[in-house]
Amino acid sequence: MPGDMRCDVAIIGAGTAGLAAERSARRAGATTLLIDPAFSGTTCANVGCMPSKLLIAAAGAAEAVRRAATFGIDATPRVDGPAVMRRLRRERDAFAEGTRAQIERLPAGIRVKAKATFGDGGTLALEDGRRITAKAIVIATGSQPNVPKAFDAIRDFVLTNETVFELDDLPGRLAVIGAGALGLELGQAMARLGVKVTLLDEKDALAGLDDAEIGGMLKAIMARDLELHLGVSIAADTVDGGARLRWSGASSGEARFDRVLVAAGRPPALHGLGLETTGLALDEHGTPEFDRETMRCGNSGIFIAGDVDADRPVLHEASAEGAIAGANAAAFPHVEKARRFVPMSIMFTDPPLAIVGRKAADDLVTGTADYRDQGRARVEARADGMAQLRAAPGDGRLLGATLLCPGADHLGHLLAWSIESGATAGDLLARPFYHPTLEEGLKPALRAICAQVGVKLPAGSDEEGASGA
Ligand SMILES: Cc1cc2nc3c(=O)[nH]c(=O)nc-3n(C[C@H](O)[C@H](O)[C@H](O)COP(=O)(O)OP(=O)(O)OC[C@H]3O[C@@H](n4cnc5c(N)ncnc54)[C@H](O)[C@@H]3O)c2cc1C
Numbered sequence: 001m002p003g004d005m006r007c008d009v010a011i012i013g014a015g016t017a018g019l020a021a022e023r024s025a026r027r028a029g030a031t032t033l034l035i036d037p038a039f040s041g042t043t044c045a046n047v048g049c050m051p052s053k054l055l056i057a058a059a060g061a062a063e064a065v066r067r068a069a070t071f072g073i074d075a076t077p078r079v080d081g082p083a084v085m086r087r088l089r090r091e092r093d094a095f096a097e098g099t100r101a102q103i104e105r106l107p108a109g110i111r112v113k114a115k116a117t118f119g120d121g122g123t124l125a126l127e128d129g130r131r132i133t134a135k136a137i138v139i140a141t142g143s144q145p146n147v148p149k150a151f152d153a154i155r156d157f158v159l160t161n162e163t164v165f166e167l168d169d170l171p172g173r174l175a176v177i178g179a180g181a182l183g184l185e186l187g188q189a190m191a192r193l194g195v196k197v198t199l200l201d202e203k204d205a206l207a208g209l210d211d212a213e214i215g216g217m218l219k220a221i222m223a224r225d226l227e228l229h230l231g232v233s234i235a236a237d238t239v240d241g242g243a244r245l246r247w248s249g250a251s252s253g254e255a256r257f258d259r260v261l262v263a264a265g266r267p268p269a270l271h272g273l274g275l276e277t278t279g280l281a282l283d284e285h286g287t288p289e290f291d292r293e294t295m296r297c298g299n300s301g302i303f304i305a306g307d308v309d310a311d312r313p314v315l316h317e318a319s320a321e322g323a324i325a326g327a328n329a330a331a332f333p334h335v336e337k338a339r340r341f342v343p344m345s346i347m348f349t350d351p352p353l354a355i356v357g358r359k360a361a362d363d364l365v366t367g368t369a370d371y372r373d374q375g376r377a378r379v380e381a382r383a384d385g386m387a388q389l390r391a392a393p394g395d396g397r398l399l400g401a402t403l404l405c406p407g408a409d410h411l412g413h414l415l416a417w418s419i420e421s422g423a424t425a426g427d428l429l430a431r432p433f434y435h436p437t438l439e440e441g442l443k444p445a446l447r448a449i450c451a452q453v454g455v456k457l458p459a460g461s462d463e464e465g466a467s468g469a
């Protein structure tokens with residue numbers, strides 16, 4: 001058919017993973033085609049990481065004013081909702097423009113504006129009837145909001161991450177469905193901007209935390225800003241120009257809300273891709289089975305990267321997976337295993353939550369540090385939470401951490417890098433810790449690990465912290 005195209009590597013989806021895959025395949029010498037129906041920039045910049053962090057930054061400014069009295073400073077915040085949303089969109093648009101400019105800088109002829117579906121004989125069919133034949137294909141279609149059917153009746157009041165940042169003003173009363181990173185980040189930020197927020201989840205955990213101690217702390221911290229109803233099932237209808245939610249289970253009640261933010265997960269965007277025609281093995285959700293070190297689906301010439309594979313739905317992994325998938329697609333049928341990062345997820349609440357490496361398990365030793373009485377955190381009136389470090393029983397080699405404490409977003413990196421470099425608790429204690437910092441708050445956890453594994457503290461490492469450490 002006229003307009004049919006051929007290339008070495010076709011990439012479906014021009015988000016973070018797809019753009020990385022295209023760059024990596026082209027760098028490896030492949031001819032590429034990048035297919036997307038919109039080319040409107042990445043999810044991260046438009047409706048994800050960046051606008052959510054902008055809302056959180058505004059909430060942080062309001063909270064700083066609110067807490068000023070602790071330091072003897074008299075101030076009261078007056079939140080101008082429209083101004084908050086204007087600044088958010090202005091900055092967000094600049095980030096989004098940056099990702100669109102990146103797409104526009106692609107060499108001529110690479111962009112194919114269309115929705116793609118797998119067709120016969122390994123070709124891709126485009127909506128306009130054209131076909132693409134490629135030696136290898138990368139699926140990088142991302143994810144999309146899950147709005148359960150229970151909320152159909154209040155459709156006009158439902159917000160998702162794709163619409164909430166378009167609000168002209170902050171709502172008066174907001175329900176948030178879902179206590180994952182999205183619901184907690186935006187719920188807490190909205191509350192600190194003066195919105196009355198009720199957060200509901202069908203499960204009894206926040207951010208999927210199964211550790212009773214840290215999970216309990218997170219609940220207590222979140223309950224300062226949010227009305228929490230966990231372990232409930234929810235029914236919705238409309239009332240008095242708003243949405244009425246009724247919940248029952250661990251608690252029961254009902255209330256009217258101006259808007260309902262549904263943050264109930266973002267499943268892979270696989271619908272309409274025609275994967276059933278590919279012969280790939282699919283899991284119970286319809287996601288192709290793939291090798292995490294090559295990003296290859298089975299023994300096929302199809303690769304997958306980013307949120308669509310439902311593995312590690314965070315930005316730096318989308319980018320890394322894209323690079324691996326692109327390089328292997330270019331070299332197909334020769335594929336190489338790549339080293340993957342230690343898993344790291346960060347939730348940008350206050351305090352933040354960072355989860356790194358291996359989860360708690362019976363075969364690991366743990367050391368904890370309490371940040372409710374930590375020096376630097378107290379100085380700044382943000383003493384809260386704790387750190388749990390996990391290590392190998394033999395030598396105290398660091399393997400994982402859960403940090404719910406001020407600075408956890410930075411400390412989480414420190415620990416991820418330490419784990420990647422194979423450092424032990426003793427190795428970290430042999431390094432300098434400036435005083436007074438949040439970093440030195442980790443020392444009790446490191447010392448506890450050394451004590452349990454029978455490693456003597458390194459020379460020069462004091463067993464007691466400085467006053468206020
Ligand atoms: C509110 C929110 C906050 C977040 N905050 C953070 C954070 O702070 N830190 C962090 O690391 N991560 C964060 N994330 C996660 C991060 O945004 C994602 O992991 C990342 O954007 C995934 O990139 P991707 O390339 O897989 O998908 P996307 O960027 O969504 O790209 C997918 C592309 O595929 C295209 N597409 C879909 N179907 C087809 C088709 N059939 N044919 C052609 N093209 C198609 C789409 O148009 C889109 O351009 C956040 C997510 C959300 C929603």
Ligand SMILES: NC(=O)c1ccc[n+]([C@@H]2O[C@H](COP(=O)([O-])OP(=O)(O)OC[C@H]3O[C@@H](n4cnc5c(N)ncnc54)[C@H](O)[C@@H]3O)[C@@H](O)[C@H]2O)c1
Pocket residue numbers: 052148150177178179180181182183185200201202203207208234263264265266313314345346347348
């Ligand atoms: N800082 C970050 O990295 C960050 C921030 C925000 C979002 N994200 C990403 O965005 C994606 C979406 O985030 P999310 O928090 O929506 O997903 P999630 O899967 O982490 O959490 C969804 C929550 O919704 C609950 N839920 C699902 N259906 C429900 C129902 N019918 N009723 C009540 N509760 C229900 C689940 O129990 C769960 O707690 C994730 O991939 C996440 O990684 C990342």
